[in-house]
Amino acid sequence: MSMINVEHLSKNYGHSRGIEDISFSVKTGEIIGLIGPNGAGKSTLIRLLLSFIYPDSGEAQIDGIDCLREAKRIKEIVGYVPSEINFYEDMTVAELLRYSARFYKKDCGQRAAELAQLLELDLTKKMTALSYGNKKKVAIVQALQHQPKVLILDEPTGGLDPLMQNNFFALLEQEKEKGTTILFSSHILSEVQKVCDRIAIIREGKLLKFERIDALQESHFKQIELEFFDQPDSFNIPNSSNHQIVGNHVTFLFSGNINDLIDSLHHEAIKDISILDPSLDDVFLHYYERAEAK
Structure with a gap:
């Protein structure tokens, strides 16, 4: 069964690059790598899936839910880590996570504590005192604490040291085993190769290839x-x-x-x-x- 389904999705910014006629589907429990250089259209595609912006044409569904018409329901089942991190600076990490959990109307405390321990994140510190890497950890915990069906990650490892990156990749493998579907955007190919089942190569807003990693490496080349x-x-x-x-x-x-x-x-x-x-x-x-x- 497809958890993410994108059909002929296009977004034109005029002089700036968007995306053009992109179609693909992602199975439940798959990890998909969305790769391309900065400016290729990866973030535009992600923002369309999350209804932060609206397409000129095409449609997209997550778990059978229309991303445009039912944006609120989409946000209830999706966890999102943006490439740029901005939080309320006067809150502690624990206060911010509790505040975020209220949007899902469930107790996320135990899961948040488990994730914070794995990522070595101090819940008592104020956001203003955190480094960029620690703010990225907060974003990861925030995205995962409500145990979403789908994770959408936009350059999620920025600011994480190599050891913490390994912990993060191990966390993604655990999520996959639970059946979580993951869309992982990156311009670092070695990251994608570690954890992804298939990759979508995007160039100048167009989907060049959507294929299993092993098939790309072993077939024809x-x-x-x-x-x-x-x-x-x-x-x-x-x-x-x-x-x-x-x-x-x-x-x-x-x-x-x-x-x-x-x-x-x-x-x-x-x-x-x-x-x-x-x-x-x-x-x-x-x-x-x-x-x-x-």
Whole structure:
């Protein structure tokens, strides 16, 4: 069953980039990585799902609920961590979390305390005394304390140190095991690769690819590393991208028949060759380069 369903969603800001005709669905219990550089349209898509802004066309549902017509019900079942954090500065962390919990008309105290302990968050401190990283922890606890069906995370690890990031990723795995559906926006590919089942690659407001991470890495692509006896004057191999030439070493991503590659190289003076599975970064760059070429 689809927990999130987006159909032909578009938002045009005029001179500023929005999103254009985006469609995808997310199954219950999946973690989806929404990736692209800053300004690609990730935050616009998230704001549309949360009814903070309204689309020019298209529609979206979460758990079968229309995101535009029933925005209040959507907010009851969704937990949201924004990329920018702003809170009432004169409250303590505990006061802020209790205040937030009142919107859900339930006692969230025990869950908030568990999350605060996991994230090493001091509930007695005032918000004004917190670092940016600790404010991000508050946002995470606030988003999770009412045990939502869906988590929407916009660059959630900003300000967290590496150890706390590991605790956060472990928390996401626990939520997934409970059946929580998670939409994780990031421009850091290594983060997405750690926890996500599928990724949606967005460029200039358009959805370039929506696929399982393992399928993107294993299907059609190989990372090729060549060492020549001498530095090559030029290098042109069909079905290749992401070329990097350093001295007599050449690396690139190849997406064709490996026998065709060998035929293309038979006349070259090659000292060594390695054929590897590509990283997610390599695949991401391939789709961006291909989109730029169109």
